[in-house]
Amino acid sequence: MVAQPTAADIRSQRRQGLFGNTLEARKRRFGLFFALPAFLFFGMFYVYPLFQTFYVSLFSWSLIDEPSFLGTVNYIRLFADKEFLNAIWVSFLYAFGVVIPIWGIALGLALIFNRSFRGRQAYLTVYYIPAVISLTVWSLIWLLLYNPSFGLFSVVMRGLGIGGLRMLDDPSTAMLALILLSIWKGTPVYMLIFLAGLRAIPSDYYEAAEIDGARSWQSLLLITLPLLRPVFLYVMVISLIEAFKVFTPMYLLTSGGPGSATRVLSMFIFQNGFQYLKMGYASAASVIFLLILLLLALFQFRLLRFQQVD
């Protein structure tokens, strides 16, 4: 591996900087040159938009007229807007409603696929298929499945004695319907990530445990799960962000309704920005959205650090 640079090395490197004709300076210039596309791209499509979101949020602007400065008025309005507070609540409801079952099911499936059995690869392929079907297509399939009179889901439920289901039209079940299709679609990817994590655990550990007479559930509890912790945290962070980003199923199946039962933050921002043309208001909502995710991420990193210490 690379030796740690000494303090003297670092000093001399600093002195050399980017200029001059030494090998180090040339390497540095080349490295910077190769990173230029990233500086440009992320600067233009991420950094600048982030600042711009905040800037636009201080104005009232419909794209057509001239923007007029409002200061913090958009934010004050947002927090008085029942629709917005509802959107935050609905986003949390959806996100946790989706990710918690996914964590459990994905981990369970990964544990099954970590064993060897006949047809393992074929099963893995079939179990993964929902993940490779485009979310737009997946949503349209469920639109058909949930149809109250002839959708397969409703027909099967009727056969089971639960008749009269109007999954997408009833405010009390619409969110459940969206959560169900998202769990179905989202589980395979996390199953695969857990599986990769399980495979990375050296088999020596299990062999040693077996020699010591550990039962399989003891191995699972005392070896597998603790060692899987970093993977679990990765899955937690990524799956939550993914869940908060959700837009397509709401757009295609419910448009945020019935009422506002499924109007998540993405939907709220999209509708205010591109349907009502309230660019400033939607930008202010975007800023709050970002802050919420930032807080969630910080909380999760806190969890991560806490767990590394003990």
Added chain:
Amino acid sequence: MSKNRIFRTLTSLLGQMGLLAGALLISAPSLYMLSASFMNSNEIFSTRLQLLPEALNWSNYLEVFARFNFWLYLNNSLWVTGAVVLLNLIFTPMVGYSLAKFNYPGKNVLLLFILATVMVPFTAILIPLFLIVRNLGWINTYPGLVMPFAMSAFGVFLMRQFMLSVPDDYIDAGRIDGASEGRIYFQIVLPLIQPALITLAIVVFVANWDEFLWMLVVTTGDALRTLPVGLAKFREQYQTRFELMMAGSVVAAAPVVLLFLALQRRFLQGIAGLSGLK
């Protein structure tokens, strides 16, 4: 002894049955889409349980292609996704190489920033991104559809990860032989990580084939619509023609599903590899 064997056969049989039931349940929506795409409208509207069409009814596919702009959508999807994959293949290995093997001012900031962008939900920057693209005059143009995805944070991390595994000795040997840094990159480094490039291409293709929200916002007419947006517009116009909607869905889903079935192992490795990128 033999009791034990019976017990073991029984559990394995039960396990297989469980796996099979799970497989059926998991693939039920996808299979039903395929089946419904061949049904006639009577069959689809049947309120009784009808899992399969009486006969394979290809006319749905013919109608979808004849009446709606599916060739156009398919064509647009292929061009847009193809361009995104190509740009990612050009730029992300460069940046990954730079981040893995070089030191320069601003590098740690860049690395940290790319890491942070993973946390930024697309909707949160949707409006300013739209405004930038609008100022550039890119609304409803190919660059407008493609450029915001020309690079991806996960692509850069994937590449950085693979570049870290390229031995420094190879690179230094090139330098000793007097090769320029550019030549070292193209003739030594890139060939070494070729398998990773294929993984990158697959991951980027799959991620972008599905892009919906941006394509919805940035296209103003049918001419540049990709398959997902085309399907959504189709849904708005023909609410009740589920059999056509399903035929269109099959067409839209097919490229990624076929890619997956053809390249299963590499595909699954690529997705799993993403988790090693912290």
